[in-house]
Amino acid sequence: MLKLLARLGENFLYLLETTGRMGMFLGASFASIFRPPYSIYAIVRQIYFFGARSVTVILIVGLFTGMVLGLQGYHNLKQFGSEELLGSAVALSLIQELGPVLTALMVIGRAGSAICAEIGIMRHSEQIDALECMAIDPLKYLVAPKFVAALISLPVLAFIFNIVGIFGGYLAGVVLLGVSEGSYFQGMYNSVEWADIRLCLIKSLIFGVLIVWICTFKGYFLHLSRTGVFGAEGVSRVTTDAVVFASVSILVWDYLIGSLILS
Amino acid sequence: MKRTSLEIVVGAFLLAGFISFSWLAVKMGDINPFQSETYPMTARFTSISGLKEGSTIELAGVVVGKVSQIELDAGDYEAVVHLNIDKTIELTDDSIASIRTSGIIGDKFIKLTPGGSDIMLEAGDEIDETESAISLEELVSKYIFESE
Numbered sequence: 001m002l003k004l005l006a007r008l009g010e011n012f013l014y015l016l017e018t019t020g021r022m023g024m025f026l027g028a029s030f031a032s033i034f035r036p037p038y039s040i041y042a043i044v045r046q047i048y049f050f051g052a053r054s055v056t057v058i059l060i061v062g063l064f065t066g067m068v069l070g071l072q073g074y075h076n077l078k079q080f081g082s083e084e085l086l087g088s089a090v091a092l093s094l095i096q097e098l099g100p101v102l103t104a105l106m107v108i109g110r111a112g113s114a115i116c117a118e119i120g121i122m123r124h125s126e127q128i129d130a131l132e133c134m135a136i137d138p139l140k141y142l143v144a145p146k147f148v149a150a151l152i153s154l155p156v157l158a159f160i161f162n163i164v165g166i167f168g169g170y171l172a173g174v175v176l177l178g179v180s181e182g183s184y185f186q187g188m189y190n191s192v193e194w195a196d197i198r199l200c201l202i203k204s205l206i207f208g209v210l211i212v213w214i215c216t217f218k219g220y221f222l223h224l225s226r227t228g229v230f231g232a233e234g235v236s237r238v239t240t241d242a243v244v245f246a247s248v249s250i251l252v253w254d255y256l257i258g259s260l261i262l263s
Numbered sequence: 264m265k266r267t268s269l270e271i272v273v274g275a276f277l278l279a280g281f282i283s284f285s286w287l288a289v290k291m292g293d294i295n296p297f298q299s300e301t302y303p304m305t306a307r308f309t310s311i312s313g314l315k316e317g318s319t320i321e322l323a324g325v326v327v328g329k330v331s332q333i334e335l336d337a338g339d340y341e342a343v344v345h346l347n348i349d350k351t352i353e354l355t356d357d358s359i360a361s362i363r364t365s366g367i368i369g370d371k372f373i374k375l376t377p378g379g380s381d382i383m384l385e386a387g388d389e390i391d392e393t394e395s396a397i398s399l400e401e402l403v404s405k406y407i408f409e410s411e
Contacts, residue, residue, distance in 0.1 A: 044273050052276040095287070156280025163283040189290055193317075197287050 014226060021224075025139075025217050026209075029147060032140040042145040043152075050111045050146070051153030055160065057106055062161040065098055066090060066168025073169075074177045083173075084183035088191035090169035091162075095196045097254070099162040103154065104207035104250045108243055112215040115146060116242040119219030120235040128220070143220070146212045154208035155201055162200065203257055210249050218242035301328060301347040302386035306360045306373075310395040311342040313371040314362055320346055322375045327352050330373065346373065346390075354390070355380040361394035371396060 073089045119142060122128050131138045166188070173179045218238045223230065225238055311333065320328040328348035336343050348354070357378030364371055384390065 044270060047276070048269050048273045051280075052272045055276060055279070152277070155284070156277060159280050159283035159287060162287060190319075192287075194288070197284075 021221065022213070022217055025220070026213050029139050029143045029213075029216075032137060033144045033148060035137075035140060039145065042141075043148045046145045046149030047153055049114075050107065050149045051156055054107055054110050054153070054157055057110060058103060058157050058161050059164055061102060061106055062099075062164035063168040063171075065102060065161075066094065066165030066170075067172040069093060069098075069165070070169035070172030070177070074173050074179065083179050084187055086169070086173045086179050087184035087186070087188035090173070091166055091188040091192050092196060094162050094165040094169075095192060095200045096258070099158045099165065100154075100200055100203035100207055101250060101254050103158045103161045103204065104211060105247055107150075107154065107157065108211055108215070108246045108250070112211050112246055113239050113243050115212070116215040116219040116239045117235055119143075119216055120222045120238050121219075123220060123222045124231060124235060138220075143212070143216050146216060147209065150208035150212045151205060154204040154211075158200055158204040199258075199261055202261070203254065206253060206257060207250055210253060211246055214246040214249060215242045218245070300350045302350055303331070304346045304348055304354075304384065304386070304388060304390060306344050306346060306390040306393050307336070307339075307341045308344060308360075308362065308393050308395045309341060310398075311344060311362060311371075312396045312398060313364070314344065314373070314396065315371070318370065318372050320348060320373045320375060322352065322377070327375070344373070354384045356382045356384050356388075357392060358384070358390055359392040359394065360390045362396040364397075 069090045070086065073086050074083060077083050077085055077089065119128075122142070128138045128142075131141060170181075170184060174181050174184050218225075218241055219235075222234055222238055225234065225241075314330060314333065316330055316333055318330045319326045320330065328346055330344055331347045332345040334343045334345075335341075346360075354375065355378045357380040359376040359378065361374050361376070362371055363374045378392075
């Protein structure tokens, strides 16, 4: 009985400790963004890794998401005889929800797992300690460019996703199912407001921070993770953890931001 | 060489994002730098139920402006609607502003019907002739309760 209580307390303390460490990690990383030396080239390389190389997958996912929305929306709206609302239904669901969320999930799968494993292996092979020995701030050198790159890339990817998705909805709704082209686009122009586009922007910025925060944190503190396994198995575990945790947080935060801003 | 091609890819990526963003913002967000100029006008209605800020104003079915602000005149219990109308449109002082619905369940909009007077309204003037929103439910309930 006493043992059980001790276990419970230990778990709670571990939770508090991890939360605190995550907060301090975020604070320190952000502070290091503004500290010289500024390395633009490191950021460009990270944008290439985060953003430019994700474009292909975003294009494919966006196109098919839009087509599915067009297809489903058409059959649902047809029951009420209001197919002309298809354009606004597709555009609003893409811009408000699916664009930022699916982009974030794709980026977690493509880049988030990679940066977690990369930093985890650097920690394991003591490269991070080596950086510290050379008086190079590992947060500044490794983590800060990733934050900046994610803050730039995520909105860009989300907007590409929106445009491609709208085109996908056009393909399915107008070209294949015969909704009139004018009502598809005009309905869209009339119903989408600047507030929706701003919501998309805010969401993707916050998602960008969340992705890099969780994925780099998990890798960076590989040696402190409680599973107690180090080495290859440890890296594989923290990477899995990071991907699951980041994906769940994205969906939770999506709801929180939505309810905060739409209310 | 490697470095240059990487920068080109990143540049193309950022440009694509910027183009998508500005297309969305200009086409849908009504952030239009080339917006045509408008002049203000007001109109009073006994009921505007369903009309929103940003609702369109139509003349002969063509969009000629937007509702910029809706206030309640607490003294007369009337709604005061501020309209922004395209500079190129001139209205006679006996024009009628009526609130209509597009379709049965569609959005509310203001329909302008020009009159035959020689006197033109100027910026800031009030449109005197107005017709309030017609509520389908009210009409139906009137019909039901009168026939009893």
